C-alpha cells in the first residue's frame with residue numbers, strides 16, 4: 011500500500027509538493043479557501059479583475075524557469091513586459107525596465123497554480139485545525155472536530171505562524187518555526203467605469219502608507235475594464251492591522267490622492283483585503299523543516315525568502331527528501 015500524505019495548503023508550495031510526490035504516494039491536499047493559489051490570488055467582481063496578492067513572479071533557477079515557460083506554453087501563465095516605475099510625492103522618478111521576465115498567471119494570478127494543480131486531489135474549504143497522533147500516523151480534524159482522514163505523513167505549507175499552531179509541541183522544528191517573522195499588507199482594489207491614463211502602468215511607491223500600484227489591464231489576458239490594485243507598506247499594515255477597515259481604506263485613498271492628484275473615493279468598485287501574513291521579514295534560513303521520526307514537515311516561502319520562487323524552491327527541496335524516503339520504503 012502506498013504511503014498516504016496530507017498536504018495542508020494549496021498555495022504554490024503545496025501544489026508543487028503535491029505534483030512532485032503524486033504517483034509515489036497517495037496525496038491529499040487540504041485548502042481552507044474556495045480557490046487555489048494562496049497568496050497568488052485573483053479576485054473578480056462586477057467585471058473587474060484584481061491580482062490582490064502577488065503581482066508577478068520571477069524564475070531564476072533552471073527548474074522553475076522551465077516550469078514557468080511550460081505554463082506559458084500551456085496558457086496558464088504569460089510574461090508581463092511593462093515597465094515598473096517608481097512613484098514618489100515628487101512624481102515619477104525612475105523607469106526600471108525589466109531585466110528578467112516578469113511572469114503572471116492566466117487569466118489571473120491564481121491561474122498558474124490552477125494549471126499546476128490539474129490531476130491533484132484537492133479538498134477545498136477544508137481547514138485543518140488539529141493533528142492527533144493515531145497509530146503510526148496522524149488523524150486530521152477541522153474546527154468542528156470533523157474527521158478529515160488518517161495519514162502516514164503530514165506536511166504544512168501554511169504561513170509559519172499558522173503552521174506553529176498546527177504542529178504538536180513534540181515537532182522537532184518548533185523552535186525554528188518560532189524564529190520566522192512575517193508581516194501584513196492591506197490591498198485596495200479600485201474599479202473605474204472610465205479609462206485611466208496615469209502615464210505609467212505599474213509603480214513601486216515611496217510613501218509612508220503605500221508601496222505598490224498596478225493597472226491590471228496592462229497585464230496580458232486581463233479584463234479591459236480599468237482595475238487598480240494598490241498595496242500598503244508592510245510596516246504601515248503591521249501598525250494598523252486591527253484598525254477599523256473604513257479608516258484604513260480612507261487613509262490609503264488619501265495617500266493615493268496626494269500621490270496622483272486624483273480622488274478615487276466613489277469609484278464603480280472599491281474593496282479592501284487584509285493579508286495577516288503577506289510577506290516574510292525573517293525566514294527560517296533552511297529550505298524546509300522535517301521531523302522524520304514523527305512524519306511531520308513544513309515548507310513554504312517563509313523557509314527561504316519572500317517570493318513565489320522561494321516557496322517553490324522550498325517545496326522542491328522537501329520533495330527530494332520525501333522522494334528518497336518513499337523510494338527507500
Ligand SMILES: Cc1cc2nc3c(=O)[nH]c(=O)nc-3n(C[C@H](O)[C@H](O)[C@H](O)COP(=O)(O)OP(=O)(O)OC[C@H]3O[C@@H](n4cnc5c(N)ncnc54)[C@H](O)[C@@H]3O)c2cc1C
Pocket residue numbers: 018019020021022023024040041042043046047048049050062063064065066067068136137138139167168169172195197241285287288289309310311312316317318319321
Ligand atoms: C500582497 C502581496 C504581494 C506579493 N507580491 C509578490 C510579488 O510581486 N512577487 C513574488 O514573487 N511574491 C509576492 N508575494 C509573496 C508570494 O505571494 C508568496 O511568497 C507565495 O505565494 C507563498 O506561497 P506559499 O505556498 O508558500 O504560501 P501561501 O500562498 O500562503 O499558501 C498557503 C495556503 O495554505 C492555506 N492554509 C493555511 N492554513 C490552512 C489550514 N489550517 N488548513 C488548510 N489550508 C490552510 C492558505 O489558505 C493558503 O492557500 C506577495 C504576497 C502578498 C500577500
